[in-house]
Amino acid sequence: MYEQMxxxxxxEERLQEEYLVGKQPAFDISAGPIPGxxxxxxxxxxxxxxxxxxxxxxxxxxxxxxxxxIAIAKGVxxxxxxxxxxxxxxxxxxxxxxxxxxxxxxxxxxCSGIIAQGCPPAVGAAMAAKKRNTDSVAVAFLxxxxxxxxxxxxxxxxxxxxxxxxxxVIEDNDWAISMPKDRVTDVEDGSRRALGFDMPGERVxxxxxxxxxxxxxxxxxxxxxxxxxxxxxVQVHRRMGHFMGxxxxxxxxxxxxxxxxxxxxxxxxxxxxxxxxEDDELDEIRERAHERVDEAIAWAKEQPEPDPSTAYENVxxxxxxxxxxxxxxxxxxxxxxxxxGGDQ
Amino acid sequence: MATESRDFTExxxxxxxxxxxxxxxxxxxxxxxxxxxVFYMGEDVADYGGIFSSTTxxxxxxxxDRVMDVPISETAFLGAAVGAAQAGMRPIAELMFVDFFxxxxxxxxxxxxxxxxxxxxxxxxPMVLTTAVGGTYNDAGQHSQTLYGTFAHLPxxxxxxxxxxxxxKGLMHSAIRDDDPVVYMFHKRxxxxxxxxxxxxxxxxxxxxxxxxxxxxxxxxxxxSDVTVVTLGLHVHRALDAASQLEDDGIDxxxxxxxxxVPLDTETILDSVRKTGKLLVVDExxxxxxxxxxxxxxxxxxxxxxxxxxxxLAIPDVPIPYARSLExxxxxxxxxIAAAIxxxxx
Ligand SMILES: Cc1ncc(C[n+]2csc(CCOP(=O)(O)OP(=O)(O)O)c2C)c(N)n1
Numbered sequence: 001m002y003e004q005m006x007x008x009x010x011x012e013e014r015l016q017e018e019y020l021v022g023k024q025p026a027f028d029i030s031a032g033p034i035p036g037x038x039x040x041x042x043x044x045x046x047x048x049x050x051x052x053x054x055x056x057x058x059x060x061x062x063x064x065x066x067x068x069x070i071a072i073a074k075g076v077x078x079x080x081x082x083x084x085x086x087x088x089x090x091x092x093x094x095x096x097x098x099x100x101x102x103x104x105x106x107x108x109x110x111c112s113g114i115i116a117q118g119c120p121p122a123v124g125a126a127m128a129a130k131k132r133n134t135d136s137v138a139v140a141f142l143x144x145x146x147x148x149x150x151x152x153x154x155x156x157x158x159x160x161x162x163x164x165x166x167x168x169v170i171e172d173n174d175w176a177i178s179m180p181k182d183r184v185t186d187v188e189d190g191s192r193r194a195l196g197f198d199m200p201g202e203r204v205x206x207x208x209x210x211x212x213x214x215x216x217x218x219x220x221x222x223x224x225x226x227x228x229x230x231x232x233x234v235q236v237h238r239r240m241g242h243f244m245g246x247x248x249x250x251x252x253x254x255x256x257x258x259x260x261x262x263x264x265x266x267x268x269x270x271x272x273x274x275x276x277x278e279d280d281e282l283d284e285i286r287e288r289a290h291e292r293v294d295e296a297i298a299w300a301k302e303q304p305e306p307d308p309s310t311a312y313e314n315v316x317x318x319x320x321x322x323x324x325x326x327x328x329x330x331x332x333x334x335x336x337x338x339x340x341g342g343d344q
Numbered sequence: 345m346a347t348e349s350r351d352f353t354e355x356x357x358x359x360x361x362x363x364x365x366x367x368x369x370x371x372x373x374x375x376x377x378x379x380x381x382v383f384y385m386g387e388d389v390a391d392y393g394g395i396f397s398s399t400t401x402x403x404x405x406x407x408x409d410r411v412m413d414v415p416i417s418e419t420a421f422l423g424a425a426v427g428a429a430q431a432g433m434r435p436i437a438e439l440m441f442v443d444f445f446x447x448x449x450x451x452x453x454x455x456x457x458x459x460x461x462x463x464x465x466x467x468x469x470p471m472v473l474t475t476a477v478g479g480t481y482n483d484a485g486q487h488s489q490t491l492y493g494t495f496a497h498l499p500x501x502x503x504x505x506x507x508x509x510x511x512x513k514g515l516m517h518s519a520i521r522d523d524d525p526v527v528y529m530f531h532k533r534x535x536x537x538x539x540x541x542x543x544x545x546x547x548x549x550x551x552x553x554x555x556x557x558x559x560x561x562x563x564x565x566x567x568x569s570d571v572t573v574v575t576l577g578l579h580v581h582r583a584l585d586a587a588s589q590l591e592d593d594g595i596d597x598x599x600x601x602x603x604x605x606v607p608l609d610t611e612t613i614l615d616s617v618r619k620t621g622k623l624l625v626v627d628e629x630x631x632x633x634x635x636x637x638x639x640x641x642x643x644x645x646x647x648x649x650x651x652x653x654x655x656x657l658a659i660p661d662v663p664i665p666y667a668r669s670l671e672x673x674x675x676x677x678x679x680x681i682a683a684a685i686x687x688x689x690x
Pocket of ligand 1: 065066113114115142143144145146147171173175176177238242387416418440444447
């Protein structure tokens with residue numbers, strides 16, 4: 001768990017460096033080797049690690065727009081994920097998904113960048129597990145800003161009424177972009193929403209990684225044992241802007257400082273030391289993690305850009321024969337490099 | 345209802361240039377000062393001033409009662425805008441990215457768009473739904489669509505797509521004063537954001553005073569005699585670039601900026617096509633069943649005998665991909681437009 005957390009933190013630090021390449025001095029979102037938006041999760045690590053450590057490859061996880069720490073903890077292929085973030089051909093999604101839309105069927109991991117919309121598919125995965133009589137479970141992660149969405153509330157109800165093996169994990173970092181929690185909800189403890197659906201709800205502090213681990217264990221075992229869904233809210237911290245390039249003018253200085261002072265990773269290291277783990281061992285774990293991350297990033301950067309012609313692939317798994325004429329004619333128009341055939 | 349347009353030439357000759365976002369905000373602020381019933385709500389519209397600077401400075405002037413941050417619950421707040429509008433207020437509600445319409449589409453197309461009709465005209469819904477559209481910065485399938493056709497296809501909403509600061513301000517005044525729901529779609533790449541540089545075109549002269557641009561009046565952004573290019577939004581600027589590239593080759597393209605999709609100015613399109621005989625339609629939305637097909641159908645219905653060649657460029661029916669090489673491939677670029685014009689001209 002410590003290793004996953006350290007990996008996630010260092011991964012985000014390295015991504016941040018790489019993201020800023022080509023975007024300075026004047027920040028231009030479309031410049032540099034990593035284009036598009038980038039949402040980093042520094043301060044969320046113990047929630048991803050503390051939950052996913054209880055999961056197997058056949059358990060499903062759906063993540064929101066801030067997915068890297070969860071993906072790492074779930075065991076998503078780090079190299080391919082990095083190549084995807086760099087928009088490369090060998091990326092998890094062949095360069096089509098990008099950082100908010102990572103899909104790894106090997107470990108049953110998926111994302112959605114639309115708020116709360118990962119919840120219904122997690123319910124579906126749990127439904128499949130129940131129908132097939134397996135003991136696999138599904139976990140949907142989402143931010144506290146997402147819990148006002150119908151997609152979340154409807155999912156809680158469906159999971160509850162059908163006793164499905166699904167766990168909802170709210171990562172409460174107090175902010176939804178520029179909107180502080182108290183401006184958008186009167187209920188400070190998001191886990192209380194479980195009450196309305198007659199399922200267990202529990203709130204824990206991410207600073208205490210062990211508490212996250214234990215709460216997640218209870219919820220996931222309950223689901224695995226066929227006792228239905230539960231809800232966990234983890235108080236995390238957003239140590240950065242909402243996305244890279246967010247100047248956070250709306251966020252009082254003191255709050256940022258406070259968020260930076262509390263750190264689940266340091267606290268877990270202290271706990272481990274208190275339990276007799278040697279510094280050498282912790283250093284070793286950290287070095288191993290850093291090496292793995294550096295290797296993934298170096299590998300990703302060497303990967304080729306996708307060939308433009310692949311833009312037309314994967315719209316369907318089973319492309320209709322007619323697409324060859326329709327899309328094809330259009331394809332050759334859009335990509336033509338000279339001999340225009342004209343429209344048909 | 346939209347009032348008269350000011351003389352365009354005189355207006356654009358002002359030497360005060362604004363970005364498109366500043367021009368939009370200026371119109372909103374003017375209407376809010378003038379009419380207590382106008383208010384703005386959306387995610388991150390207060391302190392942040394809108395992710396794409398669509399509300400910069402409004403909170404300072406009007407306070408939280410009239411510039412409201414709302415929970416991330418589009419069904420609730422877009423539906424609430426419908427309710428407030430039916431109660432006679434003039435809400436402006438922002439859907440941060442058009443791609444998020446899915447979570448609230450019922451409120452948009454079953455209530456906002458249909459209540460006037462279904463009530464036999466006894467209710468009107470005088471609201472504006474503002475929303476950001478467009479790609480070109482590699483944000484992938486859920487954040488880069490334009491979806492012009494989706495909103496224009498479903499009856500009951502007027503659909504506005506400005507391409508310059510001048511148009512953005514005049515169309516916003518018209519939108520807020522209109523008694524019907526107006527979907528006001530602004531392209532991120534045209535807003536003049538520090539972090540997403542615009543091409544030079546959208547920053548134009550903008551008069552200080554209020555003025556309206558009537559809906560249903562396309563604007564000929566470049567006069568030409570050889571080929572008609574009909575387009576909107578970002579692609580107005582790409583088409584203008586393509587047209588000026590072709591000048592040296594003696595090809596004289598006319599660029600028609602639709603400005604509003606509902607109502608659509610068929611006359612201007614037909615007049616242009618009758619003159620040039622050749623039509624290219626360029627759209628950043630998906631190709632099939634969309635704007636390109638609609639424009640070509642109208643041209644065929646109204647001026648078939650005058651047409652000698654037709655072509656369209658749009659997103660070729662694939663979701664918007666993330667990687668730069670892939671997005672560039674599917675989003676019609678200046679070179680694609682120039683090549684298509686050249687082909688039509690031959
Ligand atoms: C339906 C929908 N509405 C709005 C957005 C834009 N958006 C992306 S992230 C975000 C804030 C999310 O806050 P929260 O759920 O608390 O997660 P955090 O970013 O704090 O991790 C918003 C409003 C979206 N992606 N989808």
